[in-house]
Amino acid sequence: MRKTRTTTMIAGCCAVLALTAATAGCGGGSSGSGKKSLEMITGVKSDPFYITMGCAAKAEAAKRGVKLTLNGSAQWDVSVQRPIIDSVAAKHPDALLISPVDGAALTPSLTQMQSAGTKIVLVDTEVDDKSVGVSRISSDNEAGGKQAAKALAQLMGDKGSAIVISVKPGVTTTDARIKGFNEEMKANHPGITLLPVLYDNDLPATAASQIQSTLAAHPDLGGVFAGNTNTAQGISTGLQAAGKQGKVRVAAFDAEPDEITSLKNGTLDVLVAQDPASIGTQGVDQALDAIDKKKVTANIGTTMVAITKANMDQPDVKKYYYKAGC
Numbered sequence: 001m002r003k004t005r006t007t008t009m010i011a012g013c014c015a016v017l018a019l020t021a022a023t024a025g026c027g028g029g030s031s032g033s034g035k036k037s038l039e040m041i042t043g044v045k046s047d048p049f050y051i052t053m054g055c056a057a058k059a060e061a062a063k064r065g066v067k068l069t070l071n072g073s074a075q076w077d078v079s080v081q082r083p084i085i086d087s088v089a090a091k092h093p094d095a096l097l098i099s100p101v102d103g104a105a106l107t108p109s110l111t112q113m114q115s116a117g118t119k120i121v122l123v124d125t126e127v128d129d130k131s132v133g134v135s136r137i138s139s140d141n142e143a144g145g146k147q148a149a150k151a152l153a154q155l156m157g158d159k160g161s162a163i164v165i166s167v168k169p170g171v172t173t174t175d176a177r178i179k180g181f182n183e184e185m186k187a188n189h190p191g192i193t194l195l196p197v198l199y200d201n202d203l204p205a206t207a208a209s210q211i212q213s214t215l216a217a218h219p220d221l222g223g224v225f226a227g228n229t230n231t232a233q234g235i236s237t238g239l240q241a242a243g244k245q246g247k248v249r250v251a252a253f254d255a256e257p258d259e260i261t262s263l264k265n266g267t268l269d270v271l272v273a274q275d276p277a278s279i280g281t282q283g284v285d286q287a288l289d290a291i292d293k294k295k296v297t298a299n300i301g302t303t304m305v306a307i308t309k310a311n312m313d314q315p316d317v318k319k320y321y322y323k324a325g326c
């Protein structure tokens, strides 16, 4: 079923995307009796987005009187996440909340868990096979990419060249951001030339060297879209090393502490912040509803906010800052 969305925009680049989406869906349940066991596997355990999501999920599980065990990969890599899935599968949990690091490679492992009775809830990223998972909870990443393009084009005066640097192909969230960004630029900003997308494997050092080599090849570079936290960190470092901070405009996804610092010092211009806490909280609730054979919501879209220097101190914006710990 299609998501239903309402979008409320505020003028200028301080737009708030209030994307709420929900569709009714039906999900089964496994046991329903006794102490429920929930497991969570996030994309990268040191990533403040996933730390914020995990903290909220733990709090919701405690409030609901269930045990939630947090797991996560050391880096964004299928070969690292797959063994974690397999070790969690061996525990036969009632439910697994997972951010798969690839849209296809991990599907067999998840299908096997689901067939064995574990309820799968996809939080943030998802897999391409729509038969996997009783609920999918994430930002509307395509809309977020579109918002980033609008803000960057405005900052660039709708002219010059821009580049997207992101994680790696096959990450459903960042791929959707790039899609939304490119479609907006192509449809409404013909004065901006898009350079080929670069991928940094979620490594800030790679993004830093990529932005410096891009500047060397394109001295007129006017704008950058950073697809996530680590990419934004690397771009910020690279621009400062090249003495271009504040000269090349940057729109970035996420709002982890280093990005907030870079927004303050003018190296980054706009942050499209997500609501990972809401994703984590709703993930627990959907998992428990599925276990208890209650109705679940198949697709849930959470809100995002565009943060700039102008609005970053507002309380209703600060609540979107990601945490580095619980």
Ligand code: T6T
Residues within 6 Å of the ligand: 043, 047, 049, 050, 124, 125, 171, 173, 174, 227, 228, 229, 230, 253, 254, 274
């Ligand atoms: O942007 C988030 C998340 O939504 C994405 O799927 C992967 O990267 C982050 O965790 C930030 O590093």
